[in-house]
Amino acid sequence: MLHWLVDTLRSQPAIAIFVCLSIGAYVGRLSIKGVGLGAVTGTLLTALLVGQLDISVSSDVRAIFFLLFLFAIGYGVGPQFVQGIAKNGLPQALFSVIVCVLCLGAAWVAGRIAGYDVGSTAGLFAGAATISSALALSVDAIEQLGLSAGETKQLVNAVPTAFAMTYIFGTIGATMIVCVVGPKLLGIDLVAACRAYERKMGGHGKAGGARAWHQHIARAYRVGAGSDWVGKTAAAAESASAPAQLFIERVRRDGQIVDATADMMLLVGDVVAVAGDRGIIMQLAGPELIEIEDAELLNVPVxxxxxxxxxxxxxxxxxxxxxxxxxxxxxxxxxxxxxxxxxxxxxxxxxxxxxxxxxxxxxxxxxxxxxxxxxxxxDRATEETDVALVAAAIVVGALIGSLIWRVGSVPITLSSSGGVLLAGIGLGWLRSVHPTFGRIPPAANWLMNTLGLNMFIAVVGLSSGPSFVAGVQQLGFSLFLWGMVVTSVPLILALYIGRYVFRFDDAILLGCVAGARASTASLGMLTARAKSQTPALGFTVSCAVSNTLLTIGGILIVLLAR
Structure with missing residues (x-):
């Protein structure tokens, strides 16, 4: 039975790929205090194990899903990437650039000191920075170096080995540094900082953030003779409660119900349906505004x-x-x-x-x-994806990326991978400002991203499986320690740079650091510990920029370490 299964997987490698995807997804769900390996690492570890069976998979499969994945990444980050670089969020974008340079530099220095080859250094960078897309670009870049087939295979196999050995601490360590160590190093009371920031931004500063602040209700009131609302328009009556929002939606006058308009004059005896913030609405009742029960009036279609x-x-x-x-x-x-x-x-x-x-x-x-x-x-839900434009963008991006410019004798190229990534960024941004074309539902983009990357990782893991054990024995425990260094040093420096150079508010500083490392897990823990969504204000632009730059870093680390 076992021999039949092994022979079947070898003769039909497509089955082996889906075995890795299925088991890897379950492995990726394992977590410690909410911090898990993720589907990518689970798939890679499973593929490396299944790869011990010496299963051969065509590299064309890897290339197709890789391009799909890169386009999905670009499309997703496009709006915030352009927004951050162009104008709004420029300090956060610049901060992300510095952090990405630190991550790249730390991996390069560690690789040089430890004497690692190009593949191991690239895997160290991708794993310590927990940027799976960089792993994919590093493999692609190594294959473009023009080395012999044997040397290329050796370097390519080293990438996932080093990635697997450094990714686990890269994930858990980064989250702990940002969410636990960072506040202690800088003396930040995260809950208090977020409350203070919310007060400064015009909120109430109470725990729970926007969810507690915006609770809306509707009540019916009869306007008395002494009410300040008498003789005022609906808009003027509403503005009296500014900055809190309340709106007069409907009016019962002479037994008839009419929709209120901004210029409608309020009269004595009118019964008005008022909607707004719970705290403000509950304070309206009094001798001049008498709350009454009027189910028909309050039956406002919303x-x-x-x-x-x-x-x-x-x-x-x-x-x-x-x-x-x-x-x-x-x-x-x-x-x-x-x-x-x-x-x-x-x-x-x-x-x-x-x-x-x-x-x-x-x-x-x-x-x-x-x-x-x-x-x-x-933004109404629809299941349709503009497949024609998606495919055309991938083609155009790949063709442009394949062009080679020479500066003297030095060839310079984006590579087809880099071209597709930029095409995705461009289409994603255009879609956000002109939403009449290029529709990709969030679920479809998520599938392209997740399936594309995991298929790529599965193929790489299966191909590298036979050399994985030897690679671990060769690199030893020292690679794990170097991974800890490459993960920790840039993050700790980023904490101090963010506070003392960029002077980010304490409430968003840690969100900026998490975003600059594209660590979504850190943001989840931050908002939970802060009891507020305020740290997310520092996350979006920095994450979009760093996600792109760290991905491109997969190419740069190969060029630096070669």
């Missing part, structure tokens, strides 16, 4: 919609500025998602909105329609 911000005039505005626009009347903001991973941004008056952000709003259908015209378009 809907929830996700709005993709595309209007250039809205870009860079704060929520406080936007709240004063006529197009926002009657609209309540519940959630802001930003970046490739859909990071939740705290909803605070001073929070800045960028093109490409997705806002979840609730309100009357007519109010939402008015806001859509001013801000962008509804």
């Amino acid at each position: 809907e929830g919609t996700e709005v993709l911000i595309t209007n250039r005039k809205v870009d860079g505005k704060t929520l406080a500025e936007l709240a004063g626009l006529p197009s926002t009347r009657g609209i309540f903001l519940r959630r802001i998602r930003r970046g490739a991973t859909g990071v939740d941004i705290p909803v605070l008056p001073a929070t800045t909105i960028h093109r490409g952000d997705v806002l979840t709003v609730i309100g009357r259908p007519q109010d939402i329609s008015a806001s859509l015209a001013a801000f962008g378009r509804a």
Whole structure:
């Protein structure tokens, strides 16, 4: 039975790949205090083990899924990458560049001191920085060096070996340094820092952040003769509670219910349906505004919609500025998602909105329609992917990347991989500002990203399996120790650079450091320990920039270490 299984896997390597994907996904779910290996590492370890059976897989399979993966990465980070480099978030983008240089430099210095070859140094960089995409680009770059087939195979096999030996501490160690060691080194009380930052941004500064601040209710009140609302328009009555938001949605007058407009004059005896922040609404009741029960009046039709911000005039505005626009009347903001991973941004008056952000709003259908015209378009769920444009972008990017320019006798090229990555960034950014083409649903992009990378990793692991044990014996425990150094030194330096050079607020500093290392696991632990989403304000731009630069670092480390 065992011989039949081994022979089948050797003769049909496609089955072996899916075995690695399945088992690797389960292995990747194993975690210690919420920090796990991840599907990529699980797949690699499984593939290295299955690869001991000497299974041969065509390199074309690896190349196809690799390009798909790179495009998905570029498409996902495109909006925030361009936003950060172009204008908003420039300090965070520059900080990410410095941290990426530190990561690259630390790996190169460690490789030189330890005497590692190109493949081991590249694997050390990718594993210690926990950037799986760099592993893929390093393998591609080594194959472009023009070495003999035997030497190329030896170096390529060394990459996943070093990656596997350094990735585990790279993940767990980075999270601990950012979330536990960092606050102690800098003396940061994360909860207090986030509360103070929220107060500075116009929030209430209580634990729980935006989730506790924005709880909206509706109540019915009869306007008495002594009320300040008598003789005022609905808009004027609403503005009296600024900066808190409340809206007069409907009015019962002379037994008839009508929708309230901004210029409607309020009269004595009107019964008004008021919606807004719970704390403000509950304070309205009194002798001049008597709360009454009116189920028919309060039966206001509302809907929830996700709005993709595309209007250039809205870009860079704060929520406080936007709240004063006529197009926002009657609209309540519940959630802001930003970046490739859909990071939740705290909803605070001073929070800045960028093109490409997705806002979840609730309100009357007519109010939402008015806001859509001013801000962008509804980001309605659809399962269709613009496959034609995706394929065309990959082709164009690969062709441009394959071009070679010579500076003297030195050939310079992006490589097809780098070209596809940039094509993804370009299309992702264009999609965020002109959402009429290039649609890739988040689930589809996630599948391209995850499946593309894991298929690539599975093929690399199967091919490198036979040499893995020998590689571990040759590199020894010292590689793991060097991995700890290459993981820790850039992060610790980043903490001090972020505070004393860039002077980031303590509430977002650790989020900036996590983003500059593209450590999503660190952000999750940070927001949990902070009891706030505020650290995410420092994560999105820095993560988009570092995700791109660390990926390209897979090529640079090969060129530096050769």
